[in-house]
Amino acid sequence: MRQVHSFAAGAWVPPGSGARSISSAITGDVIAEAGNDGLDVQGMRAYARDVGGPALRAMTFHDRARMLKALALHLREHRQVLYDLSFDTGATQADHLIDVDGGIGTMLVFASKGRREMPDAQVYLDGAPEQLGRSGQFHGQHMCTPLQGVAVHINAFNFPVWGMLEKVAPTLLAGVPAIVKPATATSYVTEACVRLMMDSGLLPDGALQLVSGGIGDLLDHLDCQDVVTFTGSADTARILRSNANLLDNAVRFTAEQDSLNASILGPDAGPGTPEFDLFVKEVQREMTAKAGQKCTAIRRIMVPDTHVQAVIDAIAERLGKVTVGDPRDEATKMGALVSGAQKIDVLEKAIEIGAEAEHVFGDPEAFAMADSRGAFLPPMLFHCTDPDAARAVHDVEAFGPVSTVMPYRDVAHAAELLNRGKGSLVASVITHDQDVAREITMASAAFHGRLYFNNRDSMSEATGHGAPLPHMVHGGPGRAGGGEELGGIRAVKHYMQRTAVQGSPDILTAIGQRWVPGAIETSDKPHPFTRPFGELALGDTFNSPSREVKLDDIETFAHFTGDTFYAHMDDEAAKANPFFPGRVAHGYLLLSFAAGLFVQPDPGPVLANTGLDNLRFKKPVEAGDSIKVRLTVKAKTPRNDEYGEVRWHVTLTNQDDEAVAEYELLTMNAY
Numbered sequence: 001m002r003q004v005h006s007f008a009a010g011a012w013v014p015p016g017s018g019a020r021s022i023s024s025a026i027t028g029d030v031i032a033e034a035g036n037d038g039l040d041v042q043g044m045r046a047y048a049r050d051v052g053g054p055a056l057r058a059m060t061f062h063d064r065a066r067m068l069k070a071l072a073l074h075l076r077e078h079r080q081v082l083y084d085l086s087f088d089t090g091a092t093q094a095d096h097l098i099d100v101d102g103g104i105g106t107m108l109v110f111a112s113k114g115r116r117e118m119p120d121a122q123v124y125l126d127g128a129p130e131q132l133g134r135s136g137q138f139h140g141q142h143m144c145t146p147l148q149g150v151a152v153h154i155n156a157f158n159f160p161v162w163g164m165l166e167k168v169a170p171t172l173l174a175g176v177p178a179i180v181k182p183a184t185a186t187s188y189v190t191e192a193c194v195r196l197m198m199d200s201g202l203l204p205d206g207a208l209q210l211v212s213g214g215i216g217d218l219l220d221h222l223d224c225q226d227v228v229t230f231t232g233s234a235d236t237a238r239i240l241r242s243n244a245n246l247l248d249n250a251v252r253f254t255a256e257q258d259s260l261n262a263s264i265l266g267p268d269a270g271p272g273t274p275e276f277d278l279f280v281k282e283v284q285r286e287m288t289a290k291a292g293q294k295c296t297a298i299r300r301i302m303v304p305d306t307h308v309q310a311v312i313d314a315i316a317e318r319l320g321k322v323t324v325g326d327p328r329d330e331a332t333k334m335g336a337l338v339s340g341a342q343k344i345d346v347l348e349k350a351i352e353i354g355a356e357a358e359h360v361f362g363d364p365e366a367f368a369m370a371d372s373r374g375a376f377l378p379p380m381l382f383h384c385t386d387p388d389a390a391r392a393v394h395d396v397e398a399f400g401p402v403s404t405v406m407p408y409r410d411v412a413h414a415a416e417l418l419n420r421g422k423g424s425l426v427a428s429v430i431t432h433d434q435d436v437a438r439e440i441t442m443a444s445a446a447f448h449g450r451l452y453f454n455n456r457d458s459m460s461e462a463t464g465h466g467a468p469l470p471h472m473v474h475g476g477p478g479r480a481g482g483g484e485e486l487g488g489i490r491a492v493k494h495y496m497q498r499t500a501v502q503g504s505p506d507i508l509t510a511i512g513q514r515w516v517p518g519a520i521e522t523s524d525k526p527h528p529f530t531r532p533f534g535e536l537a538l539g540d541t542f543n544s545p546s547r548e549v550k551l552d553d554i555e556t557f558a559h560f561t562g563d564t565f566y567a568h569m570d571d572e573a574a575k576a577n578p579f580f581p582g583r584v585a586h587g588y589l590l591l592s593f594a595a596g597l598f599v600q601p602d603p604g605p606v607l608a609n610t611g612l613d614n615l616r617f618k619k620p621v622e623a624g625d626s627i628k629v630r631l632t633v634k635a636k637t638p639r640n641d642e643y644g645e646v647r648w649h650v651t652l653t654n655q656d657d658e659a660v661a662e663y664e665l666l667t668m669n670a671y
């Protein structure tokens with residue numbers, strides 16, 4: 001029998017008193033035990049705070065992103081171990097791709113976003129600085145720094161790998177250590193994944209610890225520097241979020257709970273349309289993937305009243321082709337539920353739903369696996385004819401392959417039914433009608449964390465109703481728990497404190513490592529284009545000589561480029577325009593002259609100009625005016641082993657020192 005260990009304060013701790021046994025979903029035999037009442041959970045918290053936190057905070061976002069990438073690649077290399085173990089949870093190979101590969105993929109996305117969208121620094125700047133004083137000597141800047149406690153992640157049984165990695169990746173990227181507590185039923189898979197991560201030697205001590213079994217009194221001593229995230233049932237969420245210590249200390253708590261997710265067949269998408277077939281396919285896939293044990297699975301199927309029978313027939317036909325059986329068997333399309341207890345729970349919930357809806361497909365007592373000792377169930381489809389009067393179909397989550405078809409009269413009615421779920425993780429609408437999509441969004445988006453529209457145009461690339469993506473937020477209001485995860489860098493910010501930092505431009509530049517206008521400009525060094533990346537400092541500035549803009553220049557540029565817009569060619573017409581005093585120079589001519597004024601022509605560390613951001617033309621330039629350029633190093637971001645990106649603050653001024661254009665120039669500079 002497998003002994004599922006915890007990993008506490010740098011050591012593996014075997015199960016002890018109070019350990020619970022874990023059965024195989026396929027055979028019902030006991031295969032493992034987990035839990036130890038003697039686990040020193042407060043010691044784990046102290047270890048995370050004293051050892052893991054400081055080590056992670058000493059790294060930059062880029063260091064941590066590189067670490068995540070290496071970890072993910074290590075897991076990918078050894079994923080077969082996780083596949084092999086996961087079969088006993090009832091999952092098929094296709095399910096492993098969602099859990100194991102999905103988790104690794106999520107980690108890779110955070111690794112990549114950390115390098116691209118976060119600085120190679122320890123402070124994350126949230127938004128642009130705000131000038132708070134008249135002359136520009138007092139600014140404010142929102143800055144995020146890592147919390148100095150620990151993130152406690154309590155997860156559900158259905159995704160033992162993804163459930164951990166999707167939370168751990170943004171936590172570590174933020175610079176915060178994690179204590180992970182998987183659901184006991186599938187903890188042996190999570191334990192194996194944590195062992196792989198520890199064996200890799202990539203994580204600093206204390207960055208990741210594991211509780212297999214109960215968490216003891218871990219929550220009772222957390223404080224404002226800690227975070228608790230919970231994924232699981234609404235009942236457990238209620239118990240945890242009302243923990244007196246969490247309430248007293250306003251400890252961050254976020255919940256991802258169950259959810260009565262729905263899918264709507266658009267009124268335009270009747271039988272014979274590509275959308276109808278797509279709808280049936282998505283519903284069948286969502287009902288049977290992970291044997292319906294997905295928080296995002298479709299529980300309610302809403303169809304125009306005229307198409308109800310056609311939809312039931314089509315879904316039943318597809319479900320009839322789903323082979324339920326041993327997940328190790330390649331012919332199996334749907335495996336087992338996680339445990340006998342889960343099977344009983346689903347059957348009880350199905351009885352509640354059955355009191356309001358006709359059972360139209362899937363008899364649990366008469367199907368191929370009915371006599372197995374494993375936790376097998378057939379997909380079960382119900383039909384509720386009066387969804388307005390019904391309660392259970394909108395309220396009872398049977399966390400298995402169970403779903404209910406219900407009719408709607410018009411789009412407004414469909415949205416009303418959608419909202420009866422009282423908040424969900426995701427709702428999908430299969431429609432090719434843009435008005436339907438807009439109407440449902442306005443009537444219902446506030447009730448869902450994610451809205452998924454799909455049709456003939458998007459179906460070849462669409463990612464699926466049920467797939468939470470690292471780029472998009474996952475979570476929903478009300479019944480879904482009110483929490484939010486993922487969503488790119490948003491997820492990282494959940495483990496940091498946003499502080500409004502106010503001060504002079506020099507103070508804010510020093511803290512945020514991004515030059516703020518008004519801070520010191522250093523212009524007595526050699527031309528910045530002649531100095532490699534490492535020698536450039538924030539505030540290094542180049543002041544160009546000035547150049548007169550002549551009428552001839554404007555004419556030549558107009559005819560050379562073909563931009564003969566009247567404001568550049570016809571004095572009278574330009575004067576009639578509220579923006580121009582008369583004929584003016586092209587904005588792009590000014591930019592080109594600016595490049596000519598600041599460029600250093602010889603081969604050197606500047607490898608390429610990769611673009612510009614936030615360009616504004618502020619004042620027209622007429623023939624006879626002259627312009628000059630100021631170029632200041634605003635931010636530096638290493639990109640790879642050879643070069644890094646330099647962001648330059650560029651200001652073009654005229655002969656009266658008035659700004660005529662402002663932008664940020666991006667160059668790649670060799671080290």
Ligand code: NAP
Pocket residue numbers: 154155156157158159181182183184185213214215231232233234235236237239240255256257258259294295397399425480481
């Ligand atoms: P659960 O029974 O609520 O358990 C969830 C987690 O909470 C497990 O790790 C469990 O540990 C732990 N737990 C239970 N009681 C606790 C307590 N008193 N103190 C501390 N921890 C406690 O849920 P589940 O049966 O594992 O998962 C199924 C539910 O999760 C479904 O309702 C599903 O909709 C929901 N879910 C939601 C999402 C989402 O993202 N929104 C994702 C997946 C699942 P033990 O296993 O050791 O008891």
